[in-house]
Amino acid sequence: MRSTRGSEDPPTPAPGHASTSTRGERPGVAESSDGHRPGLTRERIVEVAVELIDIDGVSALTMRRLGARLGVEAMSLYRYVNGREDLLEAVVEALVGTIEIPATGQLQPGDGWQAFLQHLAHDVRRLAHEHPSAFPLVATRHPAAPWLRPPLRSLRVVEGFLEGLRARGFSDRQAVAAYRSFTSFLLGHLLLESAVHGAAMSPAEEPLDEGDADLPNRDHELDLGRYPTVTRLRGPLGEDHADEEFEEALEHLLVRLDLEHAQ
Amino acid sequence: MRSTRGSEDPPTPAPGHASTSTRGERPGVAESSDGHRPGLTRERIVEVAVELIDIDGVSALTMRRLGARLGVEAMSLYRYVNGREDLLEAVVEALVGTIEIPATGQLQPGDGWQAFLQHLAHDVRRLAHEHPSAFPLVATRHPAAPWLRPPLRSLRVVEGFLEGLRARGFSDRQAVAAYRSFTSFLLGHLLLESAVHGAAMSPAEEPLDEGDADLPNRDHELDLGRYPTVTRLRGPLGEDHADEEFEEALEHLLVRLDLEHAQ
DNA sequence: ACCTGAACACCGTTCAAGT
DNA sequence: ACCTGAACACCGTTCAAGT
Secondary structure, three states: OOOOOOOOOOOOOOOOOOOOOOOOOOOOOOOOOOOOOOOOOHHHHHHHHHHHHHHHOHHHOOHHHHHHHOOOOHHHHHHOOOOHHHHHHHHHHHHHOOOOOOOOOOOOOOOOHHHHHHHHHHHHHHHHHHOOOOHHHHHHOOOOOOOOOOOOOOHHHHHHHHHHHHHOOOOHHHHHHHHHHHHHHHHHHHHHHHHHHOOOOOOOOOOOOOOOOOOOOOOOOOOOOOOHHHHHOHHHHHOOOHHHHHHHHHHHHHHHHHHHHHO | OOOOOOOOOOOOOOOOOOOOOOOOOOOOOOOOOOOOOOOOOHHHHHHHHHHHHHHHOHHHOOHHHHHHHOOOOHHHHHHOOOOHHHHHHHHHHHHHOOOOOOOOOOOOOOOOHHHHHHHHHHHHHHHHHHOOOOHHHHHHOOOOOOOOOOOOOOHHHHHHHHHHHHHOOOOHHHHHHHHHHHHHHHHHHHHHHHHHHOOOOOOOOOOOOOOOOOOOOOOOOOOOOOOHHHHHOHHHHHOOOHHHHHHHHHHHHHHHHHHHHHO
């Protein structure tokens, strides 16, 4: 899909015309994959916005493009969404809304606070992996309040976090301290992972000038030689150990929290 | 400054006119604070770009605005910069370029790897504090290679990091492992800090409708009550302990690295 | 009630043209 | 060599108007 739908296209059929044309499919109307087009709702708008971001990156999420994909003009969106910023906020909210907080019903043996945090950490990691292009949004948009630290920026999640630790033996101040170190840990690791994952997504096309063969290395400053150590360690540096790193850092965080918890 | 310089403004004086007009000051020309206007260079452009970001946020950095601030039309910038993306990359490079790597000349006693990492960590933190609005750029722009992990995204810095640890007794693989955990640590803590710092900067003005007094809490979902724990811990959650948190987490990271270093 | 045409004030970017 | 006018293809957003 070239998506170069300029403003000088052949005019779309006037809306006054009978809609029983012989063409199989109206131009901009995206019938959703299950075949029926739901009416415009805020939920639907946000859902498609997430899809657009996943496919083409945040900068490709445009009111006009989003409208087109919903079979509607851009201005219609303003009935449901308070401008682009509000839309992005809603996208973040929707994504964070998929985070599951382990229930604090009857606690099983073996369901200590460590298992609680392990579960939560992996669920946030799942979110980051499912939406690598959107995760920077979750990570960097200004939180509305200091108790909504990215990437756990939702009252429901923060409540679940603090309550979950309280129910498993943490004091108030211990729970708050854990909240802070836990969010820092998640943010650092997951943002780094999603930066690598979502790397080659946005600038998908520009293989126009492939002809300059005088510089064999295409990167800006990749003339090594002044960087012997990096050069020597190029192999190890390029290896991907994200899984083990995450697990190990998480393990160490839990140990650290345990020290503060025990005292 | 209202900055509503639309395209239908009264025409600026034609360039053919004599420049000895009686007006004291040409409209868009910003003489820099030390009084003389240096010729256009890439360095100068990037420098002013950083200023613009610091003042009004990344989204306010516009080719046209940047040109105006340099006393030049936007198109002139394209002589020195390969479009906006390239400009942003140059901004990141300039910022990361201010990071100081402790010299590995003659090592003093007391200048172990711990002091080395302490010094470096605080210097990157200084950068984040000096440019809170620009730091998300440093943190989230796609690194050109896996060995350029944010926020240490510069060959010089990575080289200095690895070499610095090597010179202080780390093995190759220990240095690489330290590089990974150190960057994750910095990213998580500093991005969270700069998110809070740079919060109320960009959307500086919109106090137009202050009249809806029926909802006393202005935030989207700030009807507490369903969130008793957050409500109860509101005080502690709002406290700012960024300094202590950073120091403590750094200390723990060093301990953790020491375990791997010793074995 | 819900959507749109038309318009406005911006964007980034290119390129032929000016000096 | 360095800068710009004019133009193009986009943006977000508003609002009166359509159905």
